[in-house]
Amino acid sequence: MPIVFSLDCIALLLALSVVAMSLERRSAATPVIYGASLLTSVLLLSAGLLHLLDGSAPAGSTLPLGLPWIGARFRVDPLSSFFLVIVNLGAAAASFCGIGHGRHEQAPQRVLPFYPAFLAGMNLVVLADDAFTFLLSWEFMSLASWGLVMAHHHQPENARAGYVYLLMASFGTFALLLAFGLLAGPNGGYAFETIRASHPAPLFAALVLLLVLVGAGSKAGLVPLHVWLPLAHPAAPSHVSALMSGVMTKVAIYAVIRIIFDLLGPPVWWWGIVVLALGGASAVMGVLYALFENDLKRVLAYSTIENIGFIFVGLGLAIAFRADGFEVAAVLALTAALFHVFNHMLLKSLLFFGSGAVLGATGERNMEALGGLIHRMPATALAVLAGCVGISALPPFNAFASEWLTFQAILLSPQLPQWGLKLLVPAVGALLALSVALAAACFVRIFGIAFLGRARTEQARTARETDRFSRVAMLGMAALCLLAGILPGFVIDAIGPAVQGVMGSHMPSQSRVAWLSIIPIAQSRSSYNGLLVFIFIALSATMAVLAIHTLASRKTRRAPIWDCGYPDANPAIQYTAGSFAQPIRRVFGTLLFRAHEEITMPLPGDMAPARLSVTLHDVVWDVLYAPLAGAVGFAADRLNILQFLTIRRYLSLVFFALVTLLLVLAIWR
Amino acid sequence: MHGLAFDVAHLLAGSLVLVSFMMLYQDRLYALLNTYALHAVVLSLSVGWQAYINAAPHLYITASIALLFKAIIIPLALHRMIVRLGIHREIETVASIGPTMLAGIGLVGLSLAVMLRVTADADLVAREDIAFALSVVLLGLLIMVTRRNAVSQVVGFMSLENGLVLAATGAKGMPLVVEISVAFSVLIAFIVIGIFLFRIRERFDTVDVQALDRFRGERR
């Protein structure tokens, strides 16, 4: 009975957070709590895997909690068990990393109680089977993560992050609440099975779709609802940022799939257009934000937005194909999306662990202050390099496989009868390609500036390799990324049941194809074999090395850098992150970010240095959020006058209320 | 009930409204107080009449309370206060008398309009009395709203309360009328004493309500 077991584990997590509160500032607390959470998430992970692979029937259970006349319903079906795997794989890695990384924490008593609660919240969302339990867990998840964001509450920007975060979170929750209100109807059929049974009117369904996109999209970081994400994710301790960015956004994806694909009933084709457009926009905007950002963790957060966009494109394709009854294509698209969910979870956790290691070693999040870390922290550098290659969707790593699948799905778009989709889908494909290329640029930038070159500051020069646990966690994740990249067939087959559960069918089994390559539709159409590509690259590289080293010279001399004849020991002459992004900023920035460069040249003979200052505007914030905040402030100011009236004025308010009501009564009927 | 009784009741109730209008018209404190005394007298008369025609002896108590307490004690007390506190005698009103009167007429019209919807089978005295009572209440509130000076506001409140008593007595056989009128007298006493209190504490140099809420909770 996996469901009961999982619920027990979750209860254990909740108990843990209570324990954490009680043992306050003990030094033993950190390893104990993280160790226990690690154990629990491993248990949950295995439970999810078992249920996913042995293809057993969905199992539900109802606790006498929550809404009394419905009870708190929980259910594990392939979809939720897949996300159970996602959540708890990330959670296990983060907990393991936390055992070591948590030692650097200066205020553990502000982190430890919330951490297990956060894990519990995410697991509960995935298992919930009625609207109330779902939303309760959803908001509880946000609340716990808010606590984690506020852990380092002394920096004012963290406080701001927490504020924006929780506000956006409850905004999203309200959107979902309204959606469920529509789905459940006036007399409150909140149980998911009831909702499944009832099919809302087309208009209502469309409304629900939009509300879900707003609600879950704001949690996933869909443009233009992403503003909180780059603030909040970096504010938390790094292994928690990994959870928020790598896992919590996936929980939001789960919500979208659960509601739109499972609860909402048959889709309409134009829904696909909405989702596709949002996804494409998020992908490009996200990566551009990332390119112009210098804060290591914020870059990663922005890149999360990009990948979320990528996933949403997959979902949009699935919706479109499904609405037009192309089962195979829909299944392919959804599989691609879920595969990318898995990949991004691995990669983003890995990268955030890496940023945490760098932060711990140098106390710096700003790339401009780093450099040359590959010498000081080789293991971290290796792992992060793997992460960078992976998230740039380059073979033979895992993200390429999912990207490739998505493109294959896009290439099936000509079947679609609607012109809107016919024309939109390839355009979105172009956007995806663009975002992938830009992502590569972005991660070349990160790794090149932070890890390569020469140390730009003293902290970077004296950085020390991070602790054992973090290293193991990072390298383990990197290994998983490579594995998933060269053996994508197995992952796809593992995803199969989840897709089956939602779509009614799944992709042909890949792991039995000859040479372990993947063939989404037909051999003649397209195929990819990560394993062979990997082996070929490895072979030819080693061949080249061996050949040259045996037949020709293998001697190397060390010498000062040549640099076209201008050797300068000063590391300040290195290319900076800003200058690295400059060409791309010139191409894309001026339009989307109103990027503006200002050069102050000193007069001839003046010894003052010339200065180049770049100003970027977050268009979304300027256009959407600033006016909103302004409006609320304005209204508050105007209404505030009512606090300062005289009694006579208050009396006249009462008087007018009375007279108006009487007038209404006199005029009525 | 035979016509005469009805007419007298009607007359008294109507004259109460009239007196309210007179109060609305006053712009001097003493005059206002005197008119209020008149108001109370008329009220006690009408209550007495109700007691007589409905043969409800307990209403006589109410009537006498109205006569003694409202028509004599309170006005005298307020008189003394005005002298003692040296409140200047003009009442600064919000709007000039003319519009205020118009508003008052509008209110009476409103109350009639509202009450005319009452199905006729409710007995007529009740119906009329309620209409008048409602207009007295509204006029009293209007006085409170349009006067800037605490004493006149208190007077307005008291006339409002007279309207209530009128309604209460108009309702045939309504229990607790006496208790209610007593309770209200207590309330009014409280208000008057309240004004005294502020004076005695020497916190406020005038009892103008605006001075009272000089602080207005949160200082700006």
Added chain:
Amino acid sequence: MALIRDLAVQGAQMCLVVLLAPLVTGLVRKMKARLLRRQGPPILQPYRDLLRLVHKDAVLAEDASWLFRAAPYLIFAATWVAAALVPTFGAGLLFSWSADLIAIVALLGSARFFLALAGMDVGTSFGGIGSSREVMIASLAEPAMIMIIFSLALLARSTQLSTIAEYMLSPRVGLRVTLGLAFFSLMMVGLAENARIPVDNPATHLELTMVHEAMVLEYSGRHLAVIELAGSLKLLLYISLIACLFTPWGLAPAGADWRVDATGTAAYLTKLIVACAALAVFETTIAKMRVFRVPTFLGAALMLGLLGTLLLFVSRGL
């Protein structure tokens, strides 16, 4: 038996590309020189250069990391694998299905990724310039390439090179606007990707104009040789890509006997020579453009590709 034969073909292909690559470079240089009325280096000069470089011992900057030494081999390997999967003389490559067109582009992408990193490893200003410009160019060239692939794949209903080539051979393919657009777009992308004029000048070492050269500035000896070889491999790859996509004539079908293969080879060599000539003529007649004109150039390529893809639906609603 067939398996062995296929293996042989695949092996021959791998060796062929790696052997021919320097020749192509040499050929282009020679032709350009002749067009400029210069004697020019002998055609085989690149081979000599490579041998010379390989025998020198490599000089590394003091603070070069292991990545700096590993990068050349990774770049070479990725490019080689990619090149080995593009049909040259015969379509029947044993492993052609192990990576389709998208994967090939992605392989080149990985090669570029490491090249850019290598450029930044030593921490010089020029390396940085090179890398940042390289990624900027790539960020536009790759989508363009993907768009080209889309338009071809939508036509041929496949992203497998061999399948597309067969489709191109077949009479089903008429004269299509899309193909023309894709062809031009692919030309432009190829120029940009191979750091040719007008995007970059392979021969210059004028710091402010160079892109590719700036990244490999710090390399020497065998590392430089490997990178150079990878560079010419890439050029060859693009030429043969264009050849097998747009002029697939004489391409030996899978499982043909050796005579057909021979004719295929002959055809391929002639295509190579023609392409080199065309490239040489083009490069001598056109001037290099400013770096910040490049985006517009590549943006045009991207637009052409997208236009081609969209035209597909209009021209014949697939």
Added chain:
Amino acid sequence: MNLLLSHNLALVLAIPAGAAVILAALPGYRLSARLNVLASFLTFLAALSLFVRHPPPDSYFLIDDLNIVFIVLSTFVGFTTSVFSASYIGHELETGRLTPTYLRFYHAMYQVMMFGMNLALVVNNIGLMWVAIELATLATVLMVGIYRTHEALEAAWKYFILASVGIAFALFGTILVYMSAQPVVGEGLQGMTWTVLVTRVSAFDPALLNVAFIFLFLGYGTKVGLAPLHAWLPDAHAEGPTPISAVLSGLLLNVALYAILRFKMLMSLNSHAMAPGPLMAAIGLVSLVFAAFMLYRRRDIKRLFAYSSIEHMGIIVFAFGMGGPLANFAGLLQMTMHSLTKSAIFFTVGHIAQVKGTQKIAEIRGLTETHPQLGWALVLGVLAIAGMPPLGIFMSEFLVVSSTFARAPLLAIVLVFGLLVAFGALLLRVQGFAFGEPAGSTAPVRASYVPIFAHLALVIVAGVFLPRLLVTWFQHVARMLG
């Protein structure tokens, strides 16, 4: 024991009355504070025993499922508040803000107020109910002014004047109800007896009922603190002693609400009279949105939470206005949770204000560092009041919003908008209070955590688990309210 049970209703009234007399005579604050606690506790027990058995409705008293909710709730909060007030008042004596004489007065008035509220809840006669509420109001007026500072006196005066007008309206409404009843049920007490009215209301004159309801709604609505009748509420909360703020928010508002609900039931039973729902829903929404915006510019912590009380009363009235089993259930739940949470918040705020020596929002920062228990209690309380799970109000707001959206989408949008705006303000403030660089005194505080955490624990439990008994009972009441 059995005897006690049989007279439990009498006890609910007698204990506070008696205690008031004794406390008025008793010197020395320790003893009187203890006695106060004891009396409140006994009252609570007596109220609880009403579950076990309660007398059948006679012409004066009525105990039904509706008011038993209110009685138990108010006696419970009254009890916990008295516990809190014991520790709070001690500190006030030390700082000399209160003198023993005033303290005697304070305790007596506390019990008088309890008496008034219990009476208002149990009587079966709308006239007596009016008298009782007036009594309770006057008692609170006197207690609001007890500090005799400028602000306190002004607040008391404002409260007094506005409340009296409200009282007058309520009385007029009551008279009108009687007049509409009198032709049907005949003269005398009958015409004011609740049970009689309910049975015969369908024959009453609808027009009179309409006018009556408007006056009653405005009159008692003034007590509930609905905008635009709210003006007295913020100042009364801010300037009076904190226990009184807790009682005001936790109890008095509910009692007035109870009166409104009663008359709503009456209205909805007469098919010709106007439906009270729309009016209540509209005013509720107005109060919600208005209070939500008012939260932003507050500088006084108690006034802040006073406005949040207005906001919640708006939500509750809206819920009852929407009607239907779900919304009514939500309304009842929200009311209960709000009483518990808000009083807990005021307990916390009281201690905070005492230890920091100020009520200025700007001067209270970083509590979770200087006073962890108080700080986290405040955070928890505010999150609860803002409707965060797993706390009770989340459930009620979930029900209100979701059930409304399917019926009246636009109203639900406005509701959600108001809730979000309010949440924005509350979150902003609580982050200021609880986090950031600490400010003000870091002296340890002698606080009575028991009532605070008792309330919060109840709220948390209710958020995830409602006992079957409570649910069926609420559902029955919800059906009663129609």
